[in-house]
Amino acid sequence: MILVTGGAGFIGGNFVLDWLTGSSEPVVNLDKLTYAGNLDTLVSLKGDARHTFVQGDIGDSALVGELLARHKPRAVINFAAESHVDRSIHGPEDFIQTNVLGTFRLLEAVRQYWSALTATDKDAFRFLHVSTDEVYGSLSKTDPAYEPNSPYSASKAASDHLVRAWHHTYGLPVVTTNCSNNYGPYHFPEKLIPLMIVNALAGKPLPVYGDGMQIRDWLYVKDHCSAIRRVLEAGRLGETYNVGGWNEKPNIDIVHTVCALLDELRPKAEGSQYATQITYVTDRPGHDRRYAIDARKLEAELGWKPAETFETGIRKTVQWYLDNPQWVANVQSGAYREWVGKQYGAER
Ligand code: NAD
Ligand code: DAU
Numbered sequence: 201m202i203l204v205t206g207g208a209g210f211i212g213g214n215f216v217l218d219w220l221t222g223s224s225e226p227v228v229n230l231d232k233l234t235y236a237g238n239l240d241t242l243v244s245l246k247g248d249a250r251h252t253f254v255q256g257d258i259g260d261s262a263l264v265g266e267l268l269a270r271h272k273p274r275a276v277i278n279f280a281a282e283s284h285v286d287r288s289i290h291g292p293e294d295f296i297q298t299n300v301l302g303t304f305r306l307l308e309a310v311r312q313y314w315s316a317l318t319a320t321d322k323d324a325f326r327f328l329h330v331s332t333d334e335v336y337g338s339l340s341k342t343d344p345a346y347e348p349n350s351p352y353s354a355s356k357a358a359s360d361h362l363v364r365a366w367h368h369t370y371g372l373p374v375v376t377t378n379c380s381n382n383y384g385p386y387h388f389p390e391k392l393i394p395l396m397i398v399n400a401l402a403g404k405p406l407p408v409y410g411d412g413m414q415i416r417d418w419l420y421v422k423d424h425c426s427a428i429r430r431v432l433e434a435g436r437l438g439e440t441y442n443v444g445g446w447n448e449k450p451n452i453d454i455v456h457t458v459c460a461l462l463d464e465l466r467p468k469a470e471g472s473q474y475a476t477q478i479t480y481v482t483d484r485p486g487h488d489r490r491y492a493i494d495a496r497k498l499e500a501e502l503g504w505k506p507a508e509t510f511e512t513g514i515r516k517t518v519q520w521y522l523d524n525p526q527w528v529a530n531v532q533s534g535a536y537r538e539w540v541g542k543q544y545g546a547e548r
Contacts, residue, residue: 203228203273205258205306206280208237210387211330215279215425216242216251226250228271230264232257232298236283238531241386259302261309268313275326275432276310278303281356284390285334288352289485299355300362303329307366314372322373328432329363329376332356333417333444336378338488349486360440367438375435377428379443380493384421384513385520389528392416392451393514396458397521398528400474401466406459410483412452415490419445420513423506430504444493445506452478454514461518 202219206212207229216227226249231237233255245251252271256263258280268276280302282288282295307327314325335357337347348357360376367374387394396406427443435441459474468474498504508516521528 201226201228201271201273203230203267203271203276205230205276205278206237207231208233208239208241208253209279209283210236210384210391211382211421211424212279213238213241213386214384214421215277215428217244218422218425219429220245220248220250224250226252228252228254228267228273230254230256230258230267231280234282236388238386238527240527240530257298257302258306259298261305264306264309265312268309274321274324275328276306277328277330277428277432278306279330280306281330281359282352284388285350285352286390286484288350288355292351292355295351295355299352300358303359304362307362307372311366311370311372325373326432326435327363327366327372327374328428328435329360329374330428331360331376331378331440333378333380333442333491333493334488335360336491339490339492349488364438364440373437375431375437376440377431377443378440378493379424379427380417380419380445380447380491382419382421382424384517385524386527387421387517388531393454393458393517394521394528396455397462397518398532400459400462400477401521404477405479406455406474406477407479407481408452408455409481410487412455412480413450413489414487415448415450415492416454417444417492418447418449418454418510418513419443419506420508420510420516423508423513426507427498427504430502431498434502436501441498441502442493442495443498443504444495445508445510446495447510448490448492449510457514458518461515465518466522 207216208231281299288295334353335348337349348354363374366372383393389398462474
């Protein structure tokens with residue numbers, strides 16, 4: 201039995217689906233179901249006895265303690281977080297609440313549970329914390345740095361430090377992954393790639409921040425999931441592992457690639473190209489110029505390699521959004537629409 205937090209979100213949802221495809225080991229899935237959590241993602245698991253979904257907060261110590269005592273997991277994998285940089289700029293408090301305080305409370309509940317295990321179970325137990333390359337900040341070609349710059353990345357860095365301290369001080373068997381930008385199925389359409397696909401199909405502007413030359417390093421979500429499984433299996437305690445696919449690309453290239461794939465797979469009836477919808481807009485405040493991940497430790501030590509290239513992954517992703525308009529319509533309704541209306545007006 202494993203306990204996954206945030207398993208109704210983008211990466212956590214993909215992780216739970218992949219886990220239960222390849223393993224008979226059951227999953228307890230604790231998710232608060234914020235605007236970013238969607239049970240639609242998990243609909244194929246309806247009636248599957250290996251999956252227990254619990255709606256709740258990682259910061260609810262009593263609930264987490266009760267779940268741990270009842271299900272006795274051999275591992276906790278912590279995906280739960282507020283994840284969107286733009287939202288952290290407009291309203292940082294939720295990020296501190298969940299990413300910092302929530303992680304602290306989760307760590308404490310897990311420590312209490314772990315302390316009472318038998319010596320063998322204690323040794324076998326793992327707390328895997330899922331984090332981000334954004335903690336390193338904006339990279340130059342030469343200087344590796346640790347400079348979390350946005351409220352989001354600062355809150356994730358704080359959680360990474362707490363996890364590290366709980367290992368160093370209390371001996372909790374932890375391992376942390378810091379991954380680059382993910383893309384793929386079930387990605388919430390406020391993030392660059394799904395937003396561009398969804399807006400392009402709706403005939404809306406494709407908002408590119410600043411000059412569009414910011415660089416992100418892209419990894420297909422299922423490759424992130426396979427890396428997490430590998431680190432859970434064989435990662436060294438107290439270590440952090442960078443996860444990335446060596447796919448650095450400027451944002452504007454990503455947007456042109458998405459547009460070209462849509463031109464091929466869903467050409468517009470009137471014959472114009474989707475790239476004509478690209479609109480340069482005001483830059484994100486404090487926008488980091490370049491992220492890039494050096495995944496050599498994970499590759500050399502644990503033998504992990506991504507299965508997808510960017511070309512194969514992005515094609516699968518665009519096709520998935522073309523095939524799943526109902527998932528998009530469902531996640532875009534309600535609270536999300538209201539928030540977008542307030543921040544960006546009707547056209548976004
Ligand atoms: P997401 O926003 O799609 O999903 C987050 C999930 O956590 C949602 O289902 C939400 O309901 C849940 N959640 C939020 N607050 C909670 C709380 N207090 N208690 C319980 N559940 C809560 O995010 P994602 O993109 O799937 O990211 C998952 C994790 O991976 C995050 O920790 C993020 O920092 C990290 N990460 C993301 C990326 C990326 O490119 N998306 C890259 C590297 C690391
Ligand atoms: O690097 C890992 C991080 O990747 C994760 O930790 C975060 O949870 C995840 O949200 C993601 O953060 P980014 O800020 O990089 O992702 P986003 O999709 O919001 O933006 C990607 C790039 O595209 C970034 O440089 C900003 C730009 N952008 C984004 C949006 C939403 C645009 O130009 N226009 C947009 O409308």
